[in-house]
Amino acid sequence: MKKSKKNQNKSSLVWKMAIASAVSWEAAKLAGSKHPYLAPLSVILCLQSTIDQSVRFSFHRIAGTVIGIMLTSYLVSYLQMNGWMLGLLLLGGTYVAKWLRIDETVLHQVALTILLVFTFERHSKDYAMDRIIDTVIGVVIAILVHMFLFPPDYTKRAADSFQTLAHQLSDTLSDLSKWVQSEWGQGKGNIMEDKVNNLLQELHTAKEMLQTASESLKFNPIRKKHKITLARYQTEMQKMNAGYEYISNVVKTLKEWEKEGDLSSSDKRELGNDLQVLNEFFAGFKGIQLGETDNWKQKEQNVLLESLRSDMQSHPQPSQVYKDSFFLETKKLLKSL
Template sequence: MKKSKKNQNKSSLVWKMAIASAVSWEAAKLAGSDHPYLAPLSVILCLQPTIDQSIRFSFHRIAGTAIGIMLTSYLVSHLPMNGWMLGLLLLGGTYIAKWLRIDVTVLHQVALTILLVFTFERNAKDYAFDRIIDTVIGVIIAILVHMFLFPPDYTKKAADSFQTLARQLSDALSGLSKWVQSEWGQGKGNLMAYRMNNLLQELHT
């Protein structure tokens, strides 16, 4: 049953990726992009296992892309194109992102954007602009497809977790009653405190 569910999730991901990539490519072309492949790139990266993860990754991708473009697009036409200059740009850009206390996922997006803008902006002057627009298009389409086309269903997993939690709570209350009947022994009290802490962590999860 579990294997069947995994296969079903993989199949839905395959369909979502294909449909969202096709739609985002065409949407980017309609928006006037000369680099429509950037939109499906965002789709492929942003389709995470859950909608919540997809949304968070999408925000990180947009933020990282915007920061990378702001740091690179003006400088790139005035700098020599070699590995050492790329390394310096990556070092400066990612260090600024780190200084701003940005999530590590955004750091990766900043680095990726710096690399691509550094490589393509000389030959296509509108690459940086296309990249930010196409990234937004890809992100929006990825989230919409993820939400409305075979949305992930974790209801059964949540129900199983609650059943496990109910058993643990029952065991904890049973142990607590035995501890009270045994006149509140200190050794047993420490054990009960440990079990209750574990139960609270499980509940939080």
């Protein structure tokens, strides 16, 4: 599915690049440009993976082009055309850009503009002005095409990543429950720590995917509903983060506890049941589709949490340090859910 989605995104980019380049070339010719290829050049460079990235890159390209032309166009006709002179112009122009504390992307655009103006301005006196006009034309067309022709949207991929995380978190809690109830004393601590590390990687992946999805919807005029969906996922991600922290701390506690070997049958039953309830709670997140949770599943999750909270209150005050740590971590998690 992920490979298919990537291919779909690439196909969309191919069509956008071709259409926007053709339109920008013709628009530049209509504007009187003698160098219409400069407009599609901007299109090709400015079509980034999200509209937000395209807008920022476009701004940097226009700023760098203007600064480069201002620093070069007047001097170029009086200078010899050789590598040493080009090097001096680049050094001076980019140093001015650095002194202005502008973005590094703008600095690259300044250098590119200096190179092209140095090369072509002496052969065509209209090159510098054409470059500014055609750059603006290309930028505007690239952004408009990006916004209205299959605008990038990573909401579904973010949802899939979130559900994968929920599934892995739920499975880890299930493994913890089995460890306590039936596999105690078998030295599973190191195995569980590896699972915690894998869970952390999945958590980072899901967070990054949510961030990418949020950025993909900036300046997207036709995906307002998905913005609400992603806001919901951002809220639910806090619960996932709390779940990871809980598992990480509990694994450390259980690993030390196992070394002591002191875990009664009643402790195994109580701790295992508590972990199983949390497993079922997080398993419910796998049913979320684009932010819409089944009402029955949500009620079921709430019942699970309330039952666990009641159990926490009814348990006698732990007298053993490891058991005390486990119950404190569980209560802390319940407060954040």
